[in-house]
Amino acid sequence: MEDLTPKQLLSVPCPTCGVDAGSRCLLRSGAPRAEPHVDRKLSAADVVDRKKERREHGRRLSTSTPGTCLCAPASAIQAQERLANKVRV
Numbered sequence: 762m763e764d765l766t767p768k769q770l771l772s773v774p775c776p777t778c779g780v781d782a783g784s785r786c787l788l789r790s791g792a793p794r795a796e797p798h799v800d801r802k803l804s805a806a807d808v809v810d811r812k813k814e815r816r817e818h819g820r821r822l823s824t825s826t827p828g829t830c831l832c833a834p835a836s837a838i839q840a841q842e843r844l845a846n847k848v849r850v
């Protein structure tokens with residue numbers, strides 16, 4: 762897990778104590794915790810990773826030729842090939 766900024770850590774709700782996104786985690790006594798719960802850190806890291814993957818996926822799509830994205834379903838690629846063949850004929 763990479764180092765996350767405080768803003769990234771607070772961008773997700775905490776599954777342990779139930780506070781909303783943007784609020785600090787709480788102790789059982791109701792006082793704010795010094796740092797977020799581990800589960801919240803893991804959730805935030807997952808969100809950051811997913812956003813990073815989406816950005817990288819977008820770059821791959823914009824730099825590749827149509828139908829060559831490895832993450833596109835085979836049926837979508839086949840549909841594009843059929844469409845390309847109709848245009849050529």
